[in-house]
Amino acid sequence: MATPSDRTSFSPAPPGGPHSAGTRTPDAPAMRGPGFVEWVALALSLLWLVFVVGFWFFAPGAAGALSLFNTVSLVVAMALPITMIWVAAITARNTREMRAEAQALKQSIEAMRMAWLNQQALRTDQSMEKKLDEIAAVARQTETTIATFASRRDAQASQPSADRKAALVAPPVRKSDEAEPMLALGTPAEELRAPISVSDFIRAMNFPDTADDREGFRALRRALDDRATAKLLHASQDVLNLMAQDGIYMDDLAPDRARPELWRRFAKGERGREIASLGGIRDRSSLALTAGRMRGDTIFRDAAHHFLRQFDRTFSEFEKNASDQDIAGLVETRTARAFMLLGRVTGSFD
Structure with a gap:
């Protein structure tokens, strides 16, 4: 036993x-x-x-x-x-x-x-x-901030100085604009708004750096008063928030700089091997994560294509009034870096 x-x-x-x-x-x-x-x-x-x-x-x-x-x-x-x-x-x-x-x-x-x-x-x-909780909190804070300042009017924007160059060419009045509120002599309300300047346009495309960036928020409010620029900013905000969920931040990217001449040729509709150098993002991790998100996430793919179309359309108008220095400044913004990243992944420059 x-x-x-x-x-x-x-x-x-x-x-x-x-x-x-x-x-x-x-x-x-x-x-x-x-x-x-x-x-x-x-x-x-x-x-x-x-x-x-x-x-x-x-x-x-x-x-x-x-x-x-x-x-x-x-x-x-x-x-x-x-x-x-x-x-x-x-x-x-x-x-x-x-x-x-x-x-x-x-x-x-x-x-x-x-x-x-x-x-x-x-x-x-x-x-x-x-x-993920921190990213969601930052995204909610960003949306709240933009929505808050989009609903406010800056008194300084109503009377810009005469020497401030407009960023975008004012589009012609379309028949669809007849629904807009009309003032005396049939002038739409938007016609009386001063066009956004190049400096404010570039500053708004980069978004405010911190909560204390008063100039950044002022430029953002001015840009949101312009219909075409507001569409681009909202599209840019959507893709930046979605990419932030994968840990992709534009401040971490260091794209190769292309000559303003290439950007002008792109704005005029030229595509090809030489124009492909505009997608100067070389970070393999960001490219791989973005490509995988494009394939597997329908919402992200739709937001990315909408952003690419808005940027392409807006930049074509911006290029007409911008100098080479203005184009170089725009390329350094967070919105332009997102465009270079998504454009390279989707083959928009080819």
């Missing part, structure tokens, strides 16, 4: 994992009492003794030849095989104990590894959830 010490004992796994309290690994079983190998060795020893005694007493002339030398030889003949048998038995027992201890150690290490992996997975999940 086996004693309690013969049964397999359990010890708790090391702390640190989420399941460590309920994880138990078997220790090496204690070897108590004779086992199969010991019983075999005992049987062989008795068999050998019986064989030697029988040979001594029953062999012809063996009893009469007793002498000191023969006695010593008899003892050696009896003890040496028995010794070898028990050496082999003890070696087999030790080997069995070492194997059991190695198996128990292996199981203990595996339990520790699983506990560590579970702990790392838990920490990663918590970190990802915290990061």
Whole structure:
């Protein structure tokens, strides 16, 4: 009957994992009492003794030849095989104990590894959830800020100085504009608004840097008063927020600069290998994440194509009044970097 010490004992796994309290690994079983190998060795020893005694007493002339030398030889003949048998038995027992201890150690290490992996997975999940919450909070704050300032009017924008160059050419009045509120002599209300200047247009395309960036917010309010520019800004805001969900931020990108001449040719509708250098974003991680999002996310794909169309249309008008320095300044904005990234992924420059 086996004693309690013969049964397999359990010890708790090391702390640190989420399941460590309920994880138990078997220790090496204690070897108590004779086992199969010991019983075999005992049987062989008795068999050998019986064989030697029988040979001594029953062999012809063996009893009469007793002498000191023969006695010593008899003892050696009896003890040496028995010794070898028990050496082999003890070696087999030790080997069995070492194997059991190695198996128990292996199981203990595996339990520790699983506990560590579970702990790392838990920490990663918590970190990802915290990061997503922060991104969502920033996105909500940005939307609230833009909506707040879009509903306000800047008194300084109503009377721009005469030397401020307009960023966009005023579009002709279309028949669809007849629904707009009309003032005296049939002039639409939008016709009385001063056109946005190039400097304000470029500043608005970059969005305010911080909550204290008063000039940035002032330029943003002016830009949102212009219908075409407001459409581009809202489209840019959508794609920037969506890309931020994947950790893609325009401030982290350093695009290759293209000559303003190439941007002018692009604005006039030229495409091809030389124009493709406008997509100067080389960050492989951002390109791979954006391409994967374009393939698997319908909402992102629609927002990206809408943004590309708005930027293309608005930049074609901007290029007519902009100098080379103005184009170079626009290319450095967050909106232009998003256009270069999405344009390269979608092949808009080819």
